[in-house]
Amino acid sequence: MNINEYQKLAMTTLNPELSKKDVLINGVMGLCGESGEVIDLVKKHLAQGHELDKEKMIKELGDVAWYLAETAYALDVDLETVMVRNIEKLKARYPQGFDQNRSINRHE
Numbered sequence: 001m002n003i004n005e006y007q008k009l010a011m012t013t014l015n016p017e018l019s020k021k022d023v024l025i026n027g028v029m030g031l032c033g034e035s036g037e038v039i040d041l042v043k044k045h046l047a048q049g050h051e052l053d054k055e056k057m058i059k060e061l062g063d064v065a066w067y068l069a070e071t072a073y074a075l076d077v078d079l080e081t082v083m084v085r086n087i088e089k090l091k092a093r094y095p096q097g098f099d100q101n102r103s104i105n106r107h108e
């Protein structure tokens, strides 16, 4: 499965009664909520003695992916475009790979 196929499959589970505006709002709220679930697993591991539950992490990262797909869908953008643009931005920022000096002195 490629990333755009994922997005298409994921969006078959989107509530079809939501307006485009509601899809956008649901997408960004879901991204924050699911990212919080990922953070909570790491917090419990670091501060509360829990084993890092890799299976739960995979599930929550999948939830993050779903909401990322939804947010891009709300913008009429496919996920491959989002990822290609991100790599283009990173290549411009770090043409030779990560560079601490370029990170500290970023021009954006």
Ligand SMILES: [Mg+2]
Pocket (backbone or CB within 6 Å): 034, 037, 059, 060, 063
């Ligand atoms: Mg979740």
